Amino acid sequence: MSATPAQIAEGVAHLPVSIANVYFVGSCGSPWVLIDSSLPGNARKILEAAELLYGAGARPDAILLTHGHYDHAGSALDLANLWDVPIYAHRLELPYLTGKSPYPPIDPTAPGFMAFLGRFLPARTVNIRARVRPLPAGGEIPGMPGWQCHHTPGHAPGHVAFFRPTDATLIAGDAITTMNTDNLFDALRKRKQICGPPTPVTYDWTAALDSVRLLASLRPLTIAAGHGNPMIGPEASDELSDFAANITPPLRGRYVHQPARTGETGIVALPPKPSDPIPGIAAAVGVATIAGAMFAVAAHRRKKHSER
Ligand SMILES: [Zn+2]
Numbered sequence: 351m352s353a354t355p356a357q358i359a360e361g362v363a364h365l366p367v368s369i370a371n372v373y374f375v376g377s378c379g380s381p382w383v384l385i386d387s388s389l390p391g392n393a394r395k396i397l398e399a400a401e402l403l404y405g406a407g408a409r410p411d412a413i414l415l416t417h418g419h420y421d422h423a424g425s426a427l428d429l430a431n432l433w434d435v436p437i438y439a440h441r442l443e444l445p446y447l448t449g450k451s452p453y454p455p456i457d458p459t460a461p462g463f464m465a466f467l468g469r470f471l472p473a474r475t476v477n478i479r480a481r482v483r484p485l486p487a488g489g490e491i492p493g494m495p496g497w498q499c500h501h502t503p504g505h506a507p508g509h510v511a512f513f514r515p516t517d518a519t520l521i522a523g524d525a526i527t528t529m530n531t532d533n534l535f536d537a538l539r540k541r542k543q544i545c546g547p548p549t550p551v552t553y554d555w556t557a558a559l560d561s562v563r564l565l566a567s568l569r570p571l572t573i574a575a576g577h578g579n580p581m582i583g584p585e586a587s588d589e590l591s592d593f594a595a596n597i598t599p600p601l602r603g604r605y606v607h608q609p610a611r612t613g614e615t616g617i618v619a620l621p622p623k624p625s626d627p628i629p630g631i632a633a634a635v636g637v638a639t640i641a642g643a644m645f646a647v648a649a650h651r652r653k654k655h656s657e658r
């Protein structure tokens with residue numbers, strides 16, 4: 351059975367897909383767009399949800415990406431091909447979506463469980479060169495009249511957030527989140543709280559903090575982020591303001607004192623790679639476990655042999 355998107359504001363519906371959210375913007379019977387596309391392999395699920403909202407065979411005007419990370423752009427090309435529509439992203443995000451550059455690498459030495467897991471996950475980008483186009487420089491957003499596009503770098507170089515002033519609805523991408531992605535238990539429960547961008551992939555903390563402050567200054571009443579359930583009402587806006595007034599960079603990490611420098615063609619310079627003892631420790635534990643198991647099997651065989 352298809353998942354039904356939840357209406358969170360006038361003409362805005364939210365659908366959690368795997369580990370990230372997608373949003374549908376546009377009322378039934380009017381033009382609409384899809385914002386973000388979750389991990390690869392979710393095109394069918396998103397398409398079916400769109401048909402529940404807009405009717406069988408419904409097609410958006412476009413797919414818009416808040417940024418190109420794998421968990422936001424993963425199903426974009428499949429959907430764009432199914433619907434035959436363009437994908438839009440900020441021009442500074444294009445190097446990472448067209449095979450020109452990898453993103454700045456995950457920082458496994460940053461705090462939090464996601465950073466820990468990041469050691470064991472492959473760094474991946476998606477190549478959507480065939481469909482992606484830059485968002486218009488003038489600030490108008492294809493398929494989203496009445497919305498503003500705010501460049502909110504720090505988590506990704508061409509990260510953008512979408513804001514509708516008439517009812518203060520914010521689609522924030524990963525510039526802020528509404529759950530603590532650094533805490534395994536909070537993340538599993540999706541406990542609602544305003545948090546900063548996911549830590550290990552945030553490559554420039556000065557820019558990231560400025561982006562949080564910019565979004566707080568908009569005083570959004572609906573906060574719809576890339577991770578976590580949307581938060582709605584004046585309390586959410588107040589929580590974001592308090593959070594932005596007190597936010598500090600993480601205590602440690604590769605990008606805390608020096609950002610990755612990026613430009614029109616992708617990565618320009620990276621801070622030095624931090625020393626990370628954990629993969630070595632994990633490998634040693636793995637080797638010791640295998641050696642122990644082999645020793646136990648050999649001892650068992652010897653015992654059986656001597657009993658004959
Ligand atoms: Zn991201």
Ligand SMILES: [Zn+2]
Pocket residue numbers: 370419421422524548576577
């Ligand atoms: Zn994300």
